[in-house]
Amino acid sequence: MEIPVLRAAALIDAQVQSNYHIVHSIQHAYPLHSHDFYELFLVTSGRCIHRINGEEQPLETGAMAFVRPGDTHGYDYWGHEDCQFMNVNYYPEIVxxxxxxxxxxxxxxxLKEGRKSPVVRLVSSDLEALSHKGRQMHLYTTTDKPKARTAARSLLTEALANFYYDYRDESGRTLPEWLDPLLIEMQKKENFTAGLGRLNELADRSVSHLNRIFKQYLQTTPTAYINQLRLSYARNLLLTTRLSILEVSLEAGFDNLSHFYHLFKKCYGLSPGKIRSG
Incomplete structure (x- = not known):
């Protein structure tokens, strides 16, 4: 089955860099799809099943989910129950x-890793506060776009703060002081394309220690972390340039095209060619 890919350029107001709408019933929700932008949705009443990358997430009133570019997702009824949810989409650079x-x-x-969407449960006061910001944003979109853009970013920051508090509570501790600067350095193209050797060089710690720390604090391995950075960069090149798939693979740091195809499809559910042609 061909999965439609929704594009920010076609759906999101370029001046606001975000859009908002209320879905009053599952029957009005968009069928299974993917998109090249970030999405937040809040279940404001009822219950539903969120289908995401082949997995199921039962969500009830107060649940807020974070959907990443490249995720394949849709909504379904929870038994005979329906739901209403607020949906807000953002250009990737805003997030x-x-x-x-x-x-x-x-x-x-x-927030970017894993097959399922990150989800937090909001208390009623937080749910109402975000719903109010969404309504403000919607109103300003038709009357004052700069105000709408500000309201959209305020909503995003407040929403992410809820995920951040949950992240801190889950870990029970902050990252080691040396790990944050290392991760920042590894997000530079010249470092993630250089690969594992560059990470080990910048960290100046034993391989076993790095593996243990990445597993403990990031729930991943150094290799998987680097591959995720490379894949994200490759996906952006596919969507924004005319480079061939081989050129994209090499630019992102992959020297094996078959391996690139395998990792890309495993991560995004579509081949590099399908992402570009979608």
Missing amino acids: ENAFAYFGNPGFAQK
Whole structure:
């Protein structure tokens, strides 16, 4: 089955860099799809099943989910029950800037990894506060776009803060002081394309110690972390340039095209060619 890919350029107001709408019933929700932008949705009443990358997430009133570019997802009824949810979409660069505001690469990485969407449960006061910001944003979109853009970013920051508090509570501790600067350095193209050797060089710690720390704090391995950075960069090149797939693979640091195809499809559910043609 061909999965449609929704594009920010076609769906999101370029001046606001975000959009908002209320889905009153599952029957009005978009069928299974993917997109090249970030999405937040909050279940404001009822219950539903969120289908994400082949997995199922039962969500009830107060649940807020974070959907990443490249995720394949849709919504379904929970038995005979229906739901209403608020949906807010963002240009990728807006969300990346918001991540930078929190100054914690480990947090950003945590939200981006895994097959299922990160989900937090909001108390009623937080749910109402975010719903109010969404309504403000919607109103300003038709009357004052700069105000709408500000409201959208305020909503995003507040929403991510809820995920951040949950992330800190889950870990029970902050990252080691040396790990944050290392992750920041590894997000530079010249470092993640250089690979594992560059990470080991910058960390100046034993391989076994690095493996243990990455598993403990990021729930991944150094190799998987680097591959995720490379794949994200490759996906952006596919969507924004005319480089061939081989050129994209090499630019992102992969020297084996078959391995690149395998990792890309495993990560995004589609081949590099399908991402570009979608």
